[in-house]
Amino acid sequence: MKRRGRRAGDVALSLGTGLAAALVLLIVVVILGDVVYNGAPRMTLTFLTQAPRDGMTAGGIFPAIFGTVALVVLMTLAVLPAGVATAIYLSEYANPGSRLTRMVRVAVNNLAGVPSIVFGLFGLGFFVQFVGAGIDRTLYGGQRVFGQPALVWAALTMAVLTLPVVIVATEEALAAVPRDLRLASAALGASRLQTIVRVVLPQALPGILTGAILAISRGAGEVAPILFTGVAYFLPKLPGSLHDQFMQLGYHVYVLATQSPDVDATRPILYATVLVLLLLTFALNATAVVVRSHMRRRFAGASS
Amino acid sequence: MNGDANPDADLPKISLSVRDLTVSYGDKRALGPVSMEIAEKHVTALIGPSGCGKSTFLRSLNRMNDLVLGCRVQGEVHLDGQAIYGPGVDPVEVRRRVGMVFQKSNPFPKTIFDNVAYGLRIGGLKDRSEIAGRVERALGQAALWDEVKDRLGESAMGLSGGQQQRLCIARALAVEPGVLLMDEPASALDPIATAHIEELIHELARDYTVVIVTHNMQQAARVSDYTAFFYMGDMVEFATTDTIFTHPSQPRTEDYVTGRFG
Amino acid sequence: MSERQSTHQPGRVVPVGLASAMRPTPPPLGPPPVQPNGRESHGRAARPRLASRRPTLHALAEAAIRVLAFSSIAAVILIFVFIAKEAWPLFHDSAIWKEVTLAKMWFAQQWPGYDAPEYIWQPVSEVPKYAVWPLVVGTLKVTLIAMLVAVPLGVGTALFVSQYAGRRLREIIKPTVELLAGIPSVVLGFFALMVMATWLQHALGLDSRLNALVAGVALSFAIIPVVFTVSEEAFGAVPRSYVEASTALGAARWQTIVRVVIPAAGPGVAAGIALGLGRAVGETMIVLMASGNAAILSASPADSVRTVSATIAAELAEVVFGGAHYSVLFFLGVLLFAFTLATNLLGEFAIGRMKRRLGGLA
Numbered sequence: 001m002k003r004r005g006r007r008a009g010d011v012a013l014s015l016g017t018g019l020a021a022a023l024v025l026l027i028v029v030v031i032l033g034d035v036v037y038n039g040a041p042r043m044t045l046t047f048l049t050q051a052p053r054d055g056m057t058a059g060g061i062f063p064a065i066f067g068t069v070a071l072v073v074l075m076t077l078a079v080l081p082a083g084v085a086t087a088i089y090l091s092e093y094a095n096p097g098s099r100l101t102r103m104v105r106v107a108v109n110n111l112a113g114v115p116s117i118v119f120g121l122f123g124l125g126f127f128v129q130f131v132g133a134g135i136d137r138t139l140y141g142g143q144r145v146f147g148q149p150a151l152v153w154a155a156l157t158m159a160v161l162t163l164p165v166v167i168v169a170t171e172e173a174l175a176a177v178p179r180d181l182r183l184a185s186a187a188l189g190a191s192r193l194q195t196i197v198r199v200v201l202p203q204a205l206p207g208i209l210t211g212a213i214l215a216i217s218r219g220a221g222e223v224a225p226i227l228f229t230g231v232a233y234f235l236p237k238l239p240g241s242l243h244d245q246f247m248q249l250g251y252h253v254y255v256l257a258t259q260s261p262d263v264d265a266t267r268p269i270l271y272a273t274v275l276v277l278l279l280l281t282f283a284l285n286a287t288a289v290v291v292r293s294h295m296r297r298r299f300a301g302a303s304s
Numbered sequence: 305m306n307g308d309a310n311p312d313a314d315l316p317k318i319s320l321s322v323r324d325l326t327v328s329y330g331d332k333r334a335l336g337p338v339s340m341e342i343a344e345k346h347v348t349a350l351i352g353p354s355g356c357g358k359s360t361f362l363r364s365l366n367r368m369n370d371l372v373l374g375c376r377v378q379g380e381v382h383l384d385g386q387a388i389y390g391p392g393v394d395p396v397e398v399r400r401r402v403g404m405v406f407q408k409s410n411p412f413p414k415t416i417f418d419n420v421a422y423g424l425r426i427g428g429l430k431d432r433s434e435i436a437g438r439v440e441r442a443l444g445q446a447a448l449w450d451e452v453k454d455r456l457g458e459s460a461m462g463l464s465g466g467q468q469q470r471l472c473i474a475r476a477l478a479v480e481p482g483v484l485l486m487d488e489p490a491s492a493l494d495p496i497a498t499a500h501i502e503e504l505i506h507e508l509a510r511d512y513t514v515v516i517v518t519h520n521m522q523q524a525a526r527v528s529d530y531t532a533f534f535y536m537g538d539m540v541e542f543a544t545t546d547t548i549f550t551h552p553s554q555p556r557t558e559d560y561v562t563g564r565f566g
Numbered sequence: 567m568s569e570r571q572s573t574h575q576p577g578r579v580v581p582v583g584l585a586s587a588m589r590p591t592p593p594p595l596g597p598p599p600v601q602p603n604g605r606e607s608h609g610r611a612a613r614p615r616l617a618s619r620r621p622t623l624h625a626l627a628e629a630a631i632r633v634l635a636f637s638s639i640a641a642v643i644l645i646f647v648f649i650a651k652e653a654w655p656l657f658h659d660s661a662i663w664k665e666v667t668l669a670k671m672w673f674a675q676q677w678p679g680y681d682a683p684e685y686i687w688q689p690v691s692e693v694p695k696y697a698v699w700p701l702v703v704g705t706l707k708v709t710l711i712a713m714l715v716a717v718p719l720g721v722g723t724a725l726f727v728s729q730y731a732g733r734r735l736r737e738i739i740k741p742t743v744e745l746l747a748g749i750p751s752v753v754l755g756f757f758a759l760m761v762m763a764t765w766l767q768h769a770l771g772l773d774s775r776l777n778a779l780v781a782g783v784a785l786s787f788a789i790i791p792v793v794f795t796v797s798e799e800a801f802g803a804v805p806r807s808y809v810e811a812s813t814a815l816g817a818a819r820w821q822t823i824v825r826v827v828i829p830a831a832g833p834g835v836a837a838g839i840a841l842g843l844g845r846a847v848g849e850t851m852i853v854l855m856a857s858g859n860a861a862i863l864s865a866s867p868a869d870s871v872r873t874v875s876a877t878i879a880a881e882l883a884e885v886v887f888g889g890a891h892y893s894v895l896f897f898l899g900v901l902l903f904a905f906t907l908a909t910n911l912l913g914e915f916a917i918g919r920m921k922r923r924l925g926g927l928a
Contacts, residue, residue, distance in 0.1 A: 009820040014730050020722025021731070021739055024794075027787055028746050031757050082641075085634030093631070096373070107642045113841070113910040114645070114903060115848025117875045121882070121899045122645050125652050129887060160641055167638070180410040184472070186371060188423040189400035189479060193624055198426065199412055221750030224850040224875075228882050250752040250851075257756045258855055270760075274753055285748045386616055394618030401616075428621075 032278070039275030042268045048276070052234065056256060057265040061273050066238055067151075067231070067246035068220055068280070074155035074242075075162065075219045080212055082159070083166030090167075091174045092196055112164035116224040123157030123229035145243050152242035154230030161225055162215035169211020173204035206295030210288050217284035221277070223250040249277040316343035319483055319513040320365060320402075325379035327360050327369060335360045337379060338539045340532060342483070347505060347514045349528035349545065351521060353565065356534040358517045362485050365515065366402035367395040384482065400427060403476035407488040409468040411460035411475070416452050419460045419471055423479035438478050445511075446474035447504050466497025473504065477512070484508065486516040490523070502527050521561055525549050533557045649903060652896040655888075665890035666696040671897075687861035687872065689881065689891045696894055700863040704778070704871030708853055709846045711782025711867055712789055716846075717839055719786070720793030724835075728801035729823055740798075747791035755855030758784030763856065772868045776858035779867040784852050789842040796841060796913075800834020800920060801827060833923065837916035844909035848902055850875040874898050 050060030086108075094101045133147035146152075177200050185195040201208075223231075232245040233255045239246040253273050260266040318341045326336030335357035342348050342365075350358040363369045367388060369377055381388050388398045400423075411419050420439045429435055439456075443449040448470040452463070460471055469489060476484060486505070490498040505527045508514055518524050524531055525545060532542040533554070541548060541557045552558045559565055655662050674683035677695060685697035727739050762784060763775045772779070804827050812822040828835075858870025859880060872880075878895050885891045 006818040006820075009818055013820040013823060014726075017722045017726035017730060020719045021726040021735075024719055024723050024746070024790060025739065025742055027790075028742050031749065031754075031787075032745075034757065034761055035753070082634050082638045085631045086638040089631055089635035093628075104639050104642070107639075107646075109914070110907055110910050111642050111645065113844050113848075113906050115850065115875055115906055117848070117850040117878050118649060118899050118903055119645075121652075121878065121896060122648055124882065125896070126644070126648050160645065163638055163641065178410075180406070180408065181412060183368070183371070184406065184410040184412065184475075185422070187366065187368060187399055187404035187406075188426065188475065189396050190422075190426045191396050191620060191624060193628055194426045197627075198422070203413065217748065221752070223750070223752045224879055227879055250750055253752050253756050254851065254855065257759050270756070274756055277750060278753060281748055281750060282745070285744070383616075388616060390616075392618075393616040394620075396620070397616045397618065 035271060035274050035278060038268070039271035039273075042272035043275055047272055052269070055262075056234075056260065056269055057262065058269075061247075061249070061252060061269070061276065063235060063238055064247040064249045064252045064273065065276065068249045070151060070239060070246060071155055071158065071226070071230075071248060072216055072219045074151065075158040076212065076216055078156055078159035079162050079166055079215060083163050083211075083215075084170050084208060086163075087167045087170035087174060088196060091171050092192065092200070108164050108167050112168070116161060116222050119157055119161045119225040120227055120229065122160065123153055123225055127153040127156055128229060148243075149228060149230040149232075149245055150243040151230050151239050151246050154226040154246070157225045157229045158219045158222065161222065162218055165215045165218065166208075166211045169214065170204070170208045173207020173211070174200060176207065177203040206291055210292050210295070213284055213288040213291065217281050217288070220284065221250055221281050223248070223254055226251065249273060249280070253277060316346055318342065319344035319384065320515075321380075321382040322365075323380040323382075325361070325364055325377070325381060327357075327364055328376045328378075329372070330374050333537060335364075335534075335537045340539060340542045342513060342515055343530060344482075344513050345509060345511065346529040347509045347516060347527055348530040348532065349524035350515065350517045350532050350534060351519070351524050352534035352540075352560070354519070355536075357537045358532075358534045359487055361534065361539075362404075362487055362515060362517050365483070365485055366404055367398050368404065370395050400479055401481050402483045402485060403479060403481035404485045405469070405472050405476055405487065405489050408492050409465065409472045411463070411468050411471050413459065413461055415457050416460050416463070416471060417456040420475050420478050422475060427479065438480075439474075442474040442478035443471075445477050445508065446470045447500065447507070448474055464497075466493050466500060469493060469497070469501065470504065473501075473508075477508075481512070483513040483515065486514065488517055488519060491519065498523075521549075521563075533560060535560070646903075649896060649899050653893055653900045656890075656893045656897050659893075662890045662893055665694055666894060671696050671698045671894070685863050687877070689894065690884070694891070696890075697863075698898070700861040701872055701874045701877050701898070703863055704857070704861065705847060705873040705875070707778040707865075707867060707871055708782045708785055708857060708873055709843065711779060712785035712846045713839070713843060715783055715786035716789035716793055716842060720790045720838070720842070721797050721835055723790075724794050724797035724801055725823070725828075728798055729819075729827065743791050743794050746787065747795075749787075751788055751849060751851040752855075754784050754787050755852040758852065758856035770868075774858055774860075774868065774870045776856055776870055777868050778857060778871045781853045781857035781871070781873075782867065784856050785846055785849055788849060788852060789846050792842045792845055793838045796838030796917075797831070797835045800831035800838070803834065803920070804830045830923075831920070833916040833920035837913040837920070840909045840913035840916060844906040844913070847909075848875055848906050850879050854879050874902055878902075 047060040048065065049062050051063050052061060053059035090101060090104065128147065128149060131146075132150070132153060136143060136145055136147040140146075181199050181203070182195055185199045186192075190198070226248060230245055231248045231251045233247070233251070235245060235247055253270065256266050256270040256273065260270070320342035322338060322340050322342075324337040324339055326338075327334050338361060350361060352358050360369065363372075364377055365381060369375045377389060379389075383398070383401060387393070388402075412422065414422075417439060420442050421435050424435050424438060429438075440449060440453075443452065448467060451467065452471075460468065463471060469492075473484075473486075473489070489505075490501045493501065502523065505514055505516065509529075516524075516528065528545045530543070531545045531548040533540045533548060533552075533556075535556055541552055541554045543552075547553075548557060549561050552561060656666070656668065674685050675695065675697065676683045677686065677693060685699045686695040687697050687700045688695040723739065723743070727736055731739060758780050759776070763780045766772065766780055766783075767775050770779075808826050808830055809822055812826045813819075817825070853871075853873045854876040857873065857876060859872050859876060860870035861872040861877070862869050878898055881891070882895055885895060
């Protein structure tokens with residue numbers, strides 16, 4: 001092949017792919033830049049700590065922050081024990097070759113790809129209308145307490161959504177613990193549970209934490225699953241119990257952007273809310289990255 | 305033979321008694337049937353070429369084979385008169401009485417103290433001073449106390465290879481098992497560290513029954529009182545070390561110890 | 567023992583040095599006892615029994631693990647079952663059939679006041695109409711536009727990072743793409759609605775501000791990280807030996823890449839595209855905010871559209887529990903479910919193939 005043709009081909013390919021990369025960088029820069037530019041001026045301490053006023057044209061978004069945090073905390077309380085226990089069961093107790101174990105793994109992996117709106121369907125149909133109505137019938141004599149969108153149902157829906165993330169991350173972390181250590185523990189007369197609790201889990205902890213943080217970050221950002229399971233646009237007071245509704249940052253952005261009666265007046269608040277939401281998710285993701293690299297350092301030391 | 309002439313009291317007492325032990329993985333027989341006795345407070349070596357089943361045999365003595373998927377054990381093993389494969393026997397309890405040291409040292413990523421104390425704590429011991437005392441004693445028995453007594457709180461991963469292996473020995477001894485199984489304990493170590501381990505085995509045999517798997521014949525000859533030669537899943541010969549190395553009765557044993565193969 | 571010296575018979579040679587290295591001979595073991603439980607054969611007082619003595623706390627903890635694990639597994643299975651269950655009335659309930667049937671959903675219907683049979687999605691009206699095709703076509707349009715943007719950008723960037731970029735560039739690009747992946751879809755929808763829609767309308771002079779094009783491009787931003795991550799792994803997994811062999815044969819850099827690296831990573835890249843496709847079809851918030859939400863059946867990307875997922879999101883809040891509309895929406899959920907399951911399985915299958923192909927060498 002002639003040298004000129006060769007070089008032309010190389011130049012073309014490297015430029016072409018480089019252009020793709022540049023475009024992707026550009027997209028990120030433009031989006032983030034726009035949000036920061038328009039949202040930063042409004043991001044004051046009062047904005048973060050006050051409730052909205054005047055039809056969302058003034059005041060702050062504290063209730064949305066509170067609601068987001070409350071949702072995420074409840075979700076984590078539900079998903080961590082269940083997800084970690086399931087991963088422990090799958091990798092330490094269940095027979096690895098059995099069809100049941102394999103089917104469960106397939107189900108979990110595929111659940112990870114299911115659209116979030118489908119979880120919303122599940123949350124509404126199952127939690128709100130089946131479990132919730134059932135609770136109302138038996139405990140409240142038919143009065144509508146739990147049989148309607150509520151914090152607890154939204155949290156449980158999100159927990160089911162993030163369950164696969166936690167299970168997969170935990171299983172990976174458990175599998176990374178060298179078999180040697182399990183054998184050493186067993187040879188010293190430890191039961192399976194003791195080996196898990198005293199040797200395997202401490203080693204796997206960073207990986208489990210990474211999975212938890214990733215789940216939390218998804219929980220803070222997803223809106224579709226909570227649309228009909230508990231979120232609301234404006235509430236006069238903060239949720240005081242599990243059966244109350246709540247405000248949430250992402251949903252707030254959605255409503256403000258699509259249904260605001262006065263777009264110009266609410267623009268600053270909208271941008272600032274987006275900024276807060278982004279900062280929150282990025283902080284969580286960054287924490288996960290830090291934990292992950294800490295884990296790598298730990299293992300590098302252990303194998304020497 | 306001397307045994308016939310002397311009263312029973314001169315014979316070594318039997319710590320482990322193995323009767324028709326057969327181990328299979330799936331439907332492939334890996335070992336056996338094997339029958340032999342392990343003498344109390346003596347060193348018994350298991351020798352043979354790679355894959356002959358000596359490690360499988362060793363693992364049957366503390367039921368570590370239970371942890372291998374698809375492994376089936378038939379026959380009997382008696383520890384101080386009790387069947388360890390009997391009904392109602394908890395393998396966890398067996399492993400408290402029969403300790404094991406592995407080929408590649410595997411200390412936990414914890415402190416030196418916590419490593420040795422591990423077996424005690426899982427056994428339910430809570431008294432701090434007793435734990436500390438037994439840790440010190442175990443480290444002393446493993447000839448490691450002087451080297452680590454000022455850094456018990458440091459990570460075990462900072463020790464050298466030989467030290468880590470002695471730590472694993474101390475860890476196993478802390479539980480005060482009657483029997484200590486060692487699977488090629490020095491094969492991953494340099495000659496000086498190996499010599500330390502061999503000296504240690506000599507000392508340990510005063511208080512413990514030791515069963516050691518080794519692929520190094522000279523080592524077997526140096527440290528053991530009794531030797532069993534394994535070949536292709538069968539125990540070919542079992543006798544005093546002296547006998548095995550000077551006038552073995554089986555031709556295959558002789559071929560192995562004279563270096564004709566393996 | 568005299569036996570030690572009298573050994574030498576022809577053919578029996580004691581290893582050199584061994585005789586002197588050996589320990590004093592211990593007494594040989596006596597004849598094996600017939601009953602190994604007799605007191606005469608063991609050396610210390612009978613030890614305590616070998617039965618299990620684990621505390622109840624153990625048993626409780628293990629039971630707790632099992633309970634939690636089983637309930638999670640049950641939840642996973644329940645989702646599949648429940649969605650299908652709520653859509654089931656569509657298939658057998660005659661009360662619902664008065665309003666809508668599967669046939670009415672998939673075939674053009676003649677409605678009063680129209681000249682010819684039409685596909686119309688208008689569940690909330692005096693005469694409810696449930697044609698699914700406008701929604702499916704809307705989904706396809708948006709997805710197609712998103713993939714047309716995301717695949718070249720994602721695969722191109724992955725190729726650049728794995729073949730051309732130096733370490734510094736890589737350390738800028740990879741975290742940036744992760745940053746993009748971390749942006750919640752509601753933010754992308756917001757950006758499309760507030761900023762991109764206006765730009766595009768000015769640039770292209772379109773009638774509707776919110777349309778398939780806007781939604782598709784915004785959707786592509788969410789898909790790019792998925793395609794990038796999987797493709798980059800695939801390119802990275804191509805063994806160096808392939809590249810070296812090609813270079814040694816005199817191929818130019820670009821020839822090696824096009825003829826060796828890309829084909830070798832093919833299944834992996836395909837997996838990334840499959841996963842991206844699944845994600846695109848299921849994505850809700852972006853399309854809900856940027857597509858105009860009009861169930862129009864047309865081929866033009868400049869028209870507003872309604873996707874399947876956005877329909878569920880927009881209409882589920884007002885629907886009557888157990889009614890026809892309710893069942894249809896759950897049916898749409900089943901469709902989404904089935905589709906993403908298929909693309910997931912495809913992606914896993916492709917990744918499995920890639921691992922097997924390259925596994926021996928990578």
